[in-house]
Amino acid sequence: MSPKPMTRPGGRSARVQESVHAAVRDLVGEVGRDALTVPMVAARAGVTPSTVYRRWGDLQELLSDVAVERLRPETDPADLGSLRDDLNAWAEQFLDEMASPSGRAYIRDALLGDPDGTNAGQCSAYAAEQIDAVLDRAARRGEPVPDTELMIDGVVAPIMYRILFRPGRLDAAYARELVSRTLDRSDPL
Secondary structure, rough: OOOOOOOOOOHHHHHHHHHHHHHHHHHHHOOOOOOOHHHHHHHHHHHOOOHHHHHHOOOHHHHHHHHHHHOOOOOOOOOOHHHHHHHHHHHHHHHHHHHHHHHHHHHHHHHHHOOOOOHHHEEEEEEEEHHHHHHHHHHHHHOOOOOOHHHHHHHHHHHHHHHHHHOOOOOHHHHHHHHHHHHOOOOOO
């Protein structure tokens, strides 16, 4: 008996997701988010509205899925040679991207269409992966490193809180201050 062929990565499901995501991104730019409808997205993507409803449930869940994909970091964190410098650069970039008008819209969409918390968890995982990369690099250089969760609690959480609820003071100095406070209170040794 011959082995069952492996499912090829991607396939139709991946093509549908990509075409629907591209349609959402294009249409938001053309007609705006508020005018967007599932039939409009489906027509642009070349699928039926039932395909969109079956996979995403409703427009808000589709927007949430697109937002999570857009919030995925596209590059590795900068390597500036020291833990503090790398974390400062990462935190400044994170704050800048999340606090931008498009970042805020993606955060809102990711949370609104996320009934079970999966998308919010994925966004958190992206930040943790980036921090892990910085910490792993510092550890390889022989630097003492704090716990990833300490960095999430000390840097990411306050940035996200301010973006969502207290939008003042969202600048590079604030990001660096959070990194300093978190590193200064950590005792990785």
